[in-house]
Every structure is written in C-alpha cells, then in structure tokens.
Amino acid sequence: xxxxxxxxxxSPAVGRNMVIxxxxxxxxxxxxxxxxxxxxxxxxTVDRFRHFSLGESAGRFTSSxxxxxxxxxxxxxxxxxxxxxxxxxxxxxxxxxxxxxxGQNVQRIGKGLAGAKQITVSFYVxxxxxxxxxxxxxxxxxxxxMTQLFNTTTDxxxxxxxxxxxVDGGDQPFDDDNAGSIxxxxxxxxxxxxxxxxxxxxxxxxxxxxxxxxxxSFFSSTDNNFFITGVQMEVGPVATEFEQxxxxxxxxxxxxxxxxxxxxSGAAYKRLGLGYTSTTTGGDFTFPLETTLRDVPTLGTxxxxxxxxxxxxxTLTACSVVPFIDTGTDQGTQSNxxxxxxxxxxxxxxxxxxxxxxxxxxxxxxSVDAEL
Numbered sequence: 001x002x003x004x005x006x007x008x009x010x011s012p013a014v015g016r017n018m019v020i021x022x023x024x025x026x027x028x029x030x031x032x033x034x035x036x037x038x039x040x041x042x043x044x045t046v047d048r049f050r051h052f053s054l055g056e057s058a059g060r061f062t063s064s065x066x067x068x069x070x071x072x073x074x075x076x077x078x079x080x081x082x083x084x085x086x087x088x089x090x091x092x093x094x095x096x097x098x099x100x101x102x103g104q105n106v107q108r109i110g111k112g113l114a115g116a117k118q119i120t121v122s123f124y125v126x127x128x129x130x131x132x133x134x135x136x137x138x139x140x141x142x143x144x145x146m147t148q149l150f151n152t153t154t155d156x157x158x159x160x161x162x163x164x165x166x167v168d169g170g171d172q173p174f175d176d177d178n179a180g181s182i183x184x185x186x187x188x189x190x191x192x193x194x195x196x197x198x199x200x201x202x203x204x205x206x207x208x209x210x211x212x213x214x215x216x217s218f219f220s221s222t223d224n225n226f227f228i229t230g231v232q233m234e235v236g237p238v239a240t241e242f243e244q245x246x247x248x249x250x251x252x253x254x255x256x257x258x259x260x261x262x263x264x265s266g267a268a269y270k271r272l273g274l275g276y277t278s279t280t281t282g283g284d285f286t287f288p289l290e291t292t293l294r295d296v297p298t299l300g301t302x303x304x305x306x307x308x309x310x311x312x313x314x315t316l317t318a319c320s321v322v323p324f325i326d327t328g329t330d331q332g333t334q335s336n337x338x339x340x341x342x343x344x345x346x347x348x349x350x351x352x353x354x355x356x357x358x359x360x361x362x363x364x365x366x367s368v369d370a371e372l
Contacts, residue, residue: 012240018101018108019184020048020253022123022231023074023245024065028260028367032064034083043371046078047254048099050371055093055191059086059219069229070124070156073242077124077229080188086219091191095218098185099231100140100372102294103175106182108235111139112173116165121184122239123159124230127152128223131216134187134199137163137233138206140180141172145206147187147199149214158230160239166203178294180372184233187211188218188226255290257372260300262365263358270358272308272323272366273340277348283310285323285356286339293370299325299340300367309359310342312352317344318359323366338368 026047033044037060041052044063051063062081069077078097086093110116121135129152136147144166150159174181187194190212197209204210218224230242263270273285301308301322308319321343342356358364 014243016234016240017232017243017245018106019099019231019233021046021250022229022242023250024049024069024076024078024229025074025247026250026254027065028254028258032062034062036061036063037084043258047258049078049097050099051095051097052185053095055090057086057090057093057095057189057219058084058088059095059189060084061095061218066227068227073124073230077227080218080226082219082222082224084219085222086189086217089189089191089217089219091193093189093191094187094194094212095189096136096185096187096212097228098183100180101182101184102372103141103177103179103181106174107176109174109182111166112142112168114167116167117235118165118237119163120234120236120239121161121163122230122232122242123228124156124242125150125152125159126154126156126227128154128225131218131226132214133218133226134212134215135159135161136183136185136187136211137203138183138185139166139174139203140183141174143206144203145200145211146203147211147213149199152226156227158239162237162239164202184231186228187215190215252291256292256294256370258367258369259290259293260365260367261287263362266362268358268360268362270364271355272358272364273356275354275356277310277312277350277352277354279350280348281320281346282341282343283312283348283354283356284339284341285354286337287366289336289338289368292336293368294372295370297338297368297370299323300365300369302361302364307359307361307364308342309357310344310348310354311357312348312354315347316357316359317347319343319356320345323356340366
C-alpha cells in the first residue's frame with residue numbers, strides 16, 4: 001500500500017533506521033557523474049547507494065547529489081536525470097538503485113524465526129511527472145523478495161510501505177556477519193524478464209518476472225528525472241518520523257565501506273601517506289583509517305602514475321607505477337591503519353623517511369573500498 005503524508009509526530013527510539021546515509025548527505029566519490037548506462041553495478045555519487053543498469057539499454061543518466069531536499073527532512077537528495085532515452089526496451093534491461101545491508105545490522109528483523117517482524121520502508125520522493133515505480137526488499141541469503149509499487153508527483157511526498165514478516169520462508173535466518181543479507185532497491189526501468197509476472201503479496205522465492213511488474217520506465221524521455229531522500233527501513237508496521245542523524249555519525253558509518261583521501265580544492269600537492277623508502281625504487285606508506293573497514297579493501301587511484309610522487313631527502317620524484325597493495329606482504333588493513341606501496345624509476349636511498357603526494361594534480365586521490 002502506498003501513502004503520501006507529512007512527517008509523523010512520534011518520538012521513537014534512536015538507531016531504528018537500518019539504512020545508512022538515507023538523508024543523502026555524504027557523497028565521497030563525486031557529487032555528479034554523467035553518462036551512466038550499462039555498467040552492471042556502480043557506486044557513483046551518494047555513499048552506500050548503488051546504481052544497477054543492465055541489459056544493453058540505450059538509456060543513459062546523470063547521478064547527482066543535489067541540495068533540493070524537502071524542508072525539515074534533508075537539504076540533500078539523490079537525483080537521477082535521464083540524458084538519453086530508451087523507448088525500445090529489451091527483455092533483459094533493468095535500472096534499479098539499491099543499498100545492501102550487512103547481516104549483523106538486520107538481526108532485529110528475526111527473518112525466518114517464529115518472532116519475525118514486519119518491516120516498514122519510508123522515503124521522500126518526487127519526479128518530473130507522475131510515474132509508478134517499485135520498492136523491493138530482497139533477501140540475499142535465501143533469494144526471497146517482495147516488491148511494492150509507489151507513485152510519484154512533481155512535489156515531495158513521503159511514501160510508506162509495510163512488508164509482512166517472513167516467518168517460514170527460506171532455509172535460514174540472516175547470517176550474523178559482515179556479508180550482505182538484505183538489498184533495499186528502487187526499480188525505475190525494466191524489460192519483460194522482470195515485468196511479465198505478477199507482484200508477490202508476501203515474501204516468496206524470487207521469480208525474476210515478478211520483481212518489477214507494473215512499473216513505468218524512467219528512460220521513456222530525456223525530460224524525466226527522479227529525486228529521493230529520507231530513506232528509512234525499520235522494524236514494525238508503522239513508519240516513524242525520519243531519523244535525523246548528525247553528520248559525524250553518518251560519515252563514520254559510510255567510512256566502514258569506503259574512504260577517500262583527496263586534495264583539498266585547488267591543492268596540487270596533497271600528502272596522501274607517510275612512510276619510508278624501502279629500496280632505491282620503492283617505498284612503503286600508510287594512512288590512518290577513520291574506522292574499521294567492513295572487509296579487506298581494494299585501493300583506488302586515478303589510474304595514472306604521473307599523478308603521484310614521492311617526497312624524500314628534499315626531492316620530489318614522480319611515480320612510475322600507480323600506488324598499489326603488495327599482496328606478497330602484510331600490506332592492506334591492520335586495525336585502524338592502511339598500508340600500501342609506491343614505485344619510482346630510480347633515485348631513492350633505502351631507509352629514508354618519505355611521503356607520497358599528489359604530483360601537481362588537484363584530482364589525485366587514494367581510496368579504500370570495502371563495499372558490498
């Protein structure tokens with residue numbers, strides 16, 4: 001059932017919202033990314049929300065964090081803007097935007113147990129026109145799902161959707177670990193592989209044809225856009241008021257999955273790590289992590305070695321290889337530190353203190369990614 005209403009007046013418990021960054025306030029990677037299309041799955045702008053576009057669709061869109069949120073809820077929202085239309089929809093095409101939640105963070109749902117709880121999802125949404133889209137909860141452990149439809153208007157409205165308890169279904173409860181257990185997704189476009197069936201009225205074993213039945217296509221026109229914020233998922237049959245969270249708490253939650261060190265605006269030489277020269281061509285470096293990562297991360301760079309340099313013995317030497325994790329050593333994450341290596345062509349003296357910097361480049365960065 002879909003309801004549009006103003007913010008609730010209850011004073012519920014702190015920490016009830018299982019969604020991270022539901023106010024769309026954190027966007028470490030970028031605030032705008034253009035030309036997103038058949039990229040399978042990509043974290044583009046707003047932290048923890050992933051775009052999944054599949055099936056050789058001609059449709060393309062821009063993802064951005066914009067300051068057009070509803071008053072009293074959030075200044076920010078996630079905006080998707082259709083830049084290339086797709087009016088000939090292939091059967092395998094899809095576009096959905098989702099967040100995956102760790103098993104240890106959703107134990108309160110009691111999925112598959114006698115005391116399993118109802119789940120209520122609420123969010124604020126608007127669009128360029130009236131559309132029907134789908135909100136899906138997908139059980140990644142047992143491959144069970146349920147989708148409910150919601151409608152947009154050109155004004156901000158709060159949507160509230162309650163999902164029944166899944167007491168009997170599936171082989172096991174959610175694993176109490178750091179793996180993904182629930183995927184909360186918003187279906188905006190899909191071909192007949194996903195729409196030719198009928199929506200489930202309770203959680204059921206996933207049937208692909210039922211996942212997005214009845215939705216409209218976001219890619220129907222380049223006039224189309226979609227805005228969302230204030231996303232909340234909580235236990236129980238009632239949508240409580242959106243849980244406001246201070247930015248430092250939200251940032252720390254996001255840092256568990258992704259952390260980025262980048263040059264300040266206009267800074268061409270940004271210190272990205274401290275360490276020492278281990279050979280005449282290499283060095284080992286570290287930077288502190290804001291919080292413990294969910295899992296062993298991958299290291300992200302610009303992909304261009306010349307964007308990085310080592311500073312040693314009062315000398316700046318450009319890197320010949322992009323920074324990397326030496327998998328043959330104990331590099332990577334150790335508690336609250338991250339260790340990695342850098343390489344230059346020549347000129348180092350082993351055993352000297354050194355730092356790794358962006359090399360006259362305001363776009364250079366390092367990131368650690370432990371996303372689901």
